[in-house]
Amino acid sequence: MLKGLNPLLSPELLFTLRAMGHGDELAIVDGNYPGLEHARRLVRLDGHHLIPVLDAVLSVLPIDDFVPEAIFRSTVGKDRDALDPVHEDIIACCGRHEPKQPVVPLLGPDFYPRVKAAHTVIQTSEPRLYANVILKKGVIYP
16 A cells, blocks of 8 residues: 555556556446457456546546547447436546546447557446546656
């Protein structure tokens, strides 16, 4: 345990977040997502839901502010604008940490390849469907 760090940030996850560079993307996915199949690197956080993990990650990960869109969420099937309660929770959590960044919905054909290309996938035990988010890492300014 370390002072000031959310205990959900495991040693493996902290190493991975620190090793990522500017522009690298991180996917945090639900318990139904085919994480092992899609991940270049997979960090499992079994027993934890998506929002607490997202909150922990955003407490230490800078989000890219060089691009207009750096936070993405999956959609409910082919309905780009539908908001399930989990999407409202994602938007609220991201808004607390990154109030200037929109959470952009991505349809499956755009979302899945982006997860496959991500630096790392964090697999949670989130039971809600379509509970997936992608974060693009930014920089820490001097």
